[in-house]
Amino acid sequence: MSRLNLTVNGRPVELDVPESRYLAEVLREDLRLTGTKIGCNEAECGICTVLVDGTPVNSCVYPAFKAQGATIETVENLSTDGQLHPLQQAFLDHGAVQCGICTPGILMTSKALLDEKSAAGEVVTETDVRVALKDTSCRCTGYQSVVRAVLQASGQEVPPYIPETRAPQGEVGRAQPNPDALAKITGQARFSDDYEFPGMLHARTLRAGVPHARIVSINASAARALPGVHAVLTHEDVPGRNRHGLVNIDWPVLCDDKVRYVGDAVAIVAADDRETAAAALERIEVQYDELPPVTSATEAFDAGAPVVHEDWPDGNLLKHIKVAKGDIETGFEDADVIVDRTYRTPTVEHLFLEPECSVGVPAGYDPSTWGGDSDAQAKRGERSVHDKTTVYVGSQIPYQDREQVAAALGTEPEKVRIVATLMGGGFGGKEDVAGQIHVALLAEATGRPVKMLYSRQESLLFHPKRHATVIRIRTGATRDGKLTAVQSTIYGDGGAYASLSEKVLTRATTHASGPYDVPHVKVDCLAAYTNNAPCGAFRGFGVSQSCFAVESNMDILAGELGIDAVELRRMNTLDVGSVTCTGQTMRESVGLNECIERVDADMRDDGFRWSWEEGSSRFAWGLAVGYKNTGLGGGAPDKATAEVGLWLDENDEPRAEVRTSSAELGQGLPAVLAACAAEELGLPRDRVAVLLGDTDYCPDGGPTTASRQTYVSGNAARYAARTLKKRLAASANPGSSLAERVAGAVSQGIPTTAQYEYWAPETQPLGTGGDMHFAFGFCAQAVLCEIDMGTGEVRVRKVIAAHDVGRAINPLTLEGQVEGGIVMCIGYALMEHFIQEQGRPWTNVMARYSAPRIAHAPEIVSHIVEHETADGPFGAKGVGELPSIPTSAAITNAIQRATGVRVRSLPVDQDALLRAIREGEREIELGWGDRESIPFVRFKE
Amino acid sequence: MMAHWQHYHVPQTVAEAVALLERYDGGARVVGGGTDLLLDIAQGRAPAPQALVDPTRIEGLGGIGREDGFVVIGCGATHTAINRNPDIVAHGTCLAESSGVIGGPQVRNVATLAGNIAHAMPAGDGTIGLLALAGEVETVDASGRRWRPLADVFLGPGSSAIDHHRALLIRMRFLPTVEGEGSAFYRVMRPQGVALPMISMAARLQADADGTIAAARVTIAPAGPVPCLSEAASDTLVGSPAGREAFEAAAQAALGSLSLRDSKYRASRAYREEMVRTHLPKVLSVAAERAAGARIEPWGEGK
Structure with a gap:
């Protein structure tokens, strides 16, 4: 322990702390200023930014003693005397706050810019904002609202960007900040890691580290003997069901016979602190008998492929999903032109900026036992007496967490309580249980609250991702542009455990002919078990993948037919009265044509050209359309x-x-x-x-x-x-x-x-031909790309989007979904790839996974189309996923128009693109991170 | 995060810093901003030292100034400070440019050029600007102080001639560009998850009044185990009239002498070669224009 003197938020503080402390730890743990968040511990994401003597630094890697004597400012200091700082007010007004985990870092980085510019008497420009915030990440907003908010806070007249929607009806249709935004801009908002219970222990997980192996033995005695360790649990210590899962119950709580991916949990430890828990992990001896791994969906069904789940009757076939409409042979006989291509999409990481964290509290816990205050009135939190096993967690499905925790504890769901904390982003990645079960087990084993916080690196390793797919798709049309047939075979890499693979890939399958009226459709999807990271829910839910293939083929088809790409789509869109590929008749609320009209009219303003040259760059527009179900559908009770x-x-x-x-x-x-x-x-x-x-x-x-x-x-x-x-x-x-x-x-x-x-209105299972879904959202997006013909670099300069959402209930938060979703899909197209080699992630640190930063965020022009759905609240349907669906195809369509090169694997690799441009190749099969060409796919009979 | 060191020292004088390193007898390690080193330690790529010695607050080593005709940069100077220093912007432009694109603002606000050099990465996008300027570094250890050429510091990937357990890199210097001289820097990044450039290039040129190139230093990285000076390119340039022909010939000469490599996930050899072929002439052209007195804004973020 050494003496550390700081001035924090205007107050002198003297602390005796170890010299190994980072500044973020001093702020969060020693001073309990939890407004400062930690996202990566790698100086990558920037959400931990605080000001040291007025200068923004990443506090998560800034040694506290480097700040000896310095003045520190954190988000808690932004507002004075209850008066919000102009930045805070602007972030509220512009809806620049969504999950809120990055907000403190963005606010502090922006404050430093405003202070500096104001001291120099200079006007803040948009470029200044983009340079200052270059490495302060936000995964939710898409940055447009952030840029505008900072400019407004600097004293300029920059109103919130809110698209025009129907006139409000009372409270409905009115743009309003989310009610929790105020807590998020002042640093008061509490996420799971901000909870600190008296007597709390810290937990860590021992992960397999090998992709596929039989467990020969586990010896935890040395770990249990380590001073400061309170519990070490293995599969033998799980009192109830040692499996969890949202659809198939196939995922071990703690591995027993086998490990199936490197992130598999083998043992868990609760100790006085994280360091001791980590030291205990190193003392657990696990003997493995390694097995060859299954490393891709296209190889999973080869004769002789290793089997991931021996007890699964279909080998590595997790599910064969089928869609059929009409007669596919007839459909292609009717076609004058057939486009047949195979596409590949990468495994993608959610990169929510809050790594997973759960806190388990044992039944009967009284904080006063551990020196805390006990408040009989408190319903939840550190001062309340807990009568049941309770888990504090930011989770997308609290009741299912409750069920799964109870099953593992061997108790009734009613004896478990889940308390949702704020969630620092989810995007589908916080549906499967993470540490929830583990902290419940450890809390009950030790009789003390237990916190399990994953590091960024552990989060990358562990949690389910977006499915990598290989999609062969054949699209047929008559000479005048009428679609006659779509046939597709989709391979989806489900990874080691089922998670939501069946549901996700069903959505990929049912949306695989696009939002078009196609008489003859046949789609087969093969979901595979492999030894890669499990794949599950991710905004877009399978449709992001199939849309890329569908909409790429549509542009190729337009080219071959010599029909304008917008016109070809318009000729084939679903409308009221159309029948989808699953046999559902659309009866209402199909706003796709209006979406196309609005985007097309906006795109084709005066002097419109599809593509042009400027200096060493080529510019081009690309367009794609999409649709996405609202609700579970397929006959599931919703x-x-x-x-x-x-x-x-x-x-x-x-x-x-x-x-x-x-x-x-x-x-x-x-x-x-x-x-x-x-x-x-x-x-x-x-x-x-x-x-x-x-x-x-x-x-x-x-x-x-x-x-x-x-x-x-x-x-x-x-x-x-x-x-x-x-x-x-x-x-x-x-x-x-x-x-x-x-x-x-x-x-x-x-x-x-x-x-x-x-x-919700009843739906029918796939294959029965009834209503697969009770509503669909529709959208069209036009993207203006700039391609540097000297380097192959691709930049998205502008997006014009129209989304049919039924009814805009809150145009401000709705626009946040639109902008954030589009930018997320730009990342899908141009940046993101969770790379695994022989079942081991190359992407093991955040520095190896880039998601869109402010530099990648374009201007977004957003049109809202409101074709009400009868049963939706005030006519509304869902929008959360819709914007993240067509952007990637719109981008590669633009790239093709600009360069003549069709990119069939994501993310676009500027290296491969430039070489193709130079060598006159017309199509490329290597995305960034791909080492081999797209495998040949035979259509499933 | 784990406890990775027991002591963090912020000495006030060089003597104090040297004494600390002596006292730990190899158990201490010098740290600058720490944005590379501390991550290496946290992620297991470097052993955890017993103590860290942070020389960035030593009196007189925090700033940038002139001494004996050199521009002298103290080891406490951050990349932000270098990027914004008017003297370096005017008389060591390629260093200002290269310092402005490393990491993000928060990293540049603490990361030091001295730390970047000591880290000795082959990509060296911070160091090749100084290398093009013919920079020198001053080290100090128990045996005293000495200046040496920057190029002599790099031994291999992540390996430098400075024993960071016993010696400190305390200052860097270069002769400022004068009338008839100019420098420039450019690099190409990819947007995907590799926080290192695909390729970086820097050049310092001196031209006579008639436009003949009198002196040239061209650096390219990564093009080998250490940040690399292309003598072939320099030789081609000297004596030629500044212009497209000479610049393209220099790029060809550089390609003939360098070992550009395929690196998985970062860049193919073919791509790197194409970048040198097409973009080194541009870098040289900007340097030559600056040598001829043109005021070209430094390249960097937002440009």
Whole structure:
């Protein structure tokens, strides 16, 4: 321990801490200033930025003693005397806050820029903002709102960018910041790692480190003997079911007979601190008998391929998914032109900027036992007495977590409680259980709270990714451009465990003929078990993959037919009355043609050209369209329950709270739920609070996936509010106010809380030809790319997008979904690849995985199309995934137009592209990170 | 994060720093901004030392100034400070340019050029600007201080002639470009997950009043185990009239003498060769224009 003197947020502090401390650790752990977040410990993501003597630094790798004597500013110091800093106000107004995990770092980096420019008497330019924020990442917003907010905060007139939508109806349709945004801009928002329970232990996980092996023996005795270690658990210590999984229960809680990927959990340790827990891991001896790994979906079914799950009856075939419509032979006989290509998409990492963290609290925990304060009134958090095993976690599916934790503990779900903390991004990557089960086991084993925080590197290694696919697709059309047939075979790499592979790849399959009216379709998808990282949910959910293939083929077809690419699409779009490839008749809410019209009109402004040259660059437009189901579909029961409570506050004014377990990932669900309930109750929205994700206090809203929550939980909140309002009206005088009705109900003993279990319209299983889904969102995106013909570098300069969302409930958070989704898909096209070699990730640090930074974020022009769906709340359908679907194909279509080179593997490799340009090649098969050409795919009979 | 060192020293004088290194007798390691070294330690690529000795706050070594006709850069100077220093922008432009594109702003605000040199990476996009300027470095250890050419420091990938357990790199210097001289830097990155350039190039040229090249230093990296000076390119340039023909010939000469390599995930050899062929002439052209007195804004982010 040594003496460290700092001035932190204007206050002198003196601490005795080890000299090995980093500044972020001193701030978060010693000073409990948890507004500063840690995203990578690699100086890559920048979210830990604080100011040292006014200069932005990455506090996660800044030695605390390097700051000896310095003045430190953190996000907690931004607002003074309750007055928000102009940056904070601008971030609120512009919706530049989504999940909020990066917000403190972005705010502090921006503050340094504003201070510097203001001291120099200079105007802040957009370039200044982009240079200053170059390495401060945000995975949610797409940066446009951030740039505009910083410019506004610098004193310029830059209004929030909010697309035009239908006039508001009361609280619905009004642009409003998400209610939790205020806590996120002041550093008060609490994510899982910000919880610190008295008596808490720290846990680590021993991971396999080998992709495929039989476990011969595990010896943990040396680890158990290490001082400071409180528990070491292996599969023998799991009291209940040693498997979990969202669809198939095939994923070991702790591996017993085999390990199937390098990130597999073999043992878990709880100790006084993370260092001791790590030291214990090194003392666990595991003997493996290594097996050859299965390393790709296309090789998984080869004769003699190693088998990943010996107990699975179909070998490495996780699922064969089939879609058929009409007669494919006839379809190709009717075609004058047939385009037949094979495409490849990479494994992709969510890179949510908050690594996974769970805190388990044992049943019977009383903080006063460990020197903490105990508050009998506290319902959750560090001061509350916990009567059940409780897990604090940012999770997309709290009730399923509860079920899976209970199964592993060997107890009833009702004896477990999940408390949702804020989530620093999810994007589908926080659906499978991560440490939830492990901390519950360790908490019960030690009788103490236990925190399991994954490092960025462990998060990369462990969690399910987006499926890599190889897609062969054959598209047939008549000479005048009418599609006659689409045939496709898709190989999807599901990785070591099933996760949501079946669902994801079903979506890839059912969307594999695009949003087009095609008479004859045949699609086969083979989902494979391999020894790669498991793959599961990821925004776009399989459709991002198949859309790339579909929309690439459409542009090739347009070229071969000599028909304008927009016109060819327009001639074939789904519309009301069309029948999808699964046999579903579209009865309403098909806004695709309007999306195309809006984008096309905007793109073809005065002097429009598809492509042109400027200096050493070529510019070109590319277009793609997409669609995406709202809701689970396929016959799955799709329901959400919400509860609405009303009471009178100290001024006798009515206030309401909406409660449901549905998750907020940063997408803005609380604002939507508050608007839906407020509109029904006739209350202003700021009088409606929202509580999410506490399984003891919130009814089940179901999984936050499939772009479903606005629809299902929005409806549940709305109908619960309506039920409550009717009940109060029934016992009140006509003409009485809501306040009088609440007071009257209380005095008569009438409950002022109502629940509503909302069931979405019924859907039918795939293959039955009925309604596979109850709604679809549609979109069109035109992308302007600049290709540096000297280096092959590709830049997206502008995106014009139109999204049919049914009804915009909150245009501000909606636009955040659009911009963030588009930029995420730019990353898919140009940057992102989680590379695995022989089952081992080359991408083992964040420095080897780039996702879009502010430099990659283009100008986005957004049109909102509102073709209402009858059963959606106020006509709304889902938008969460839609924007992340067509951008990649639009980009490669633009590249083709600019350079003559068709790129068939993502992400686009400027090295391969430049060489193709130089050598006159017309198509390339190597994306960045690919070592071999796309494998040959035979159509499945 | 793990505890990786027990002591973090911030000496105030060179003597104190040298004494500390002596005292630890090999158990201490010199650290600058730490943005490479601390990650190497955390990720197991470098052993954890008992103590870190941080010389960036030593009196007189934090800044940039002139001495004996040289531009002298202290070991505490960050890449941000170098990038923004008017003297370096005007008289060591390629170094200002190369210092402005390393990492992001937060990294450049703490990472030092001295640390970058000591790290001795073959890509050396920070160091090749100084190498083109014919930079020198001053080290100090128990036996005293000495200046030596920068080129002599690099021994191999990640290996330098400075014993970072016993010696400190305390200052760097170069002779500023004067009338008739100019320098330039350029690099090509890819957007994917490799935080290193595909290729970097820097040049310093001196031209006579009639436009004949009198002196040239051309550096390219990665083009071998250490940041590389292409003597073939320099030889081709000297005596030729500054212009496209000479610059293209220099690029050809560089290609003939360098060992550009295929590196998995970073760049193919063919791509690197193409970059040298097409972009080295551009770098030389900018340097020559600057030598002829043209005011060309430094290249960098946002440009």
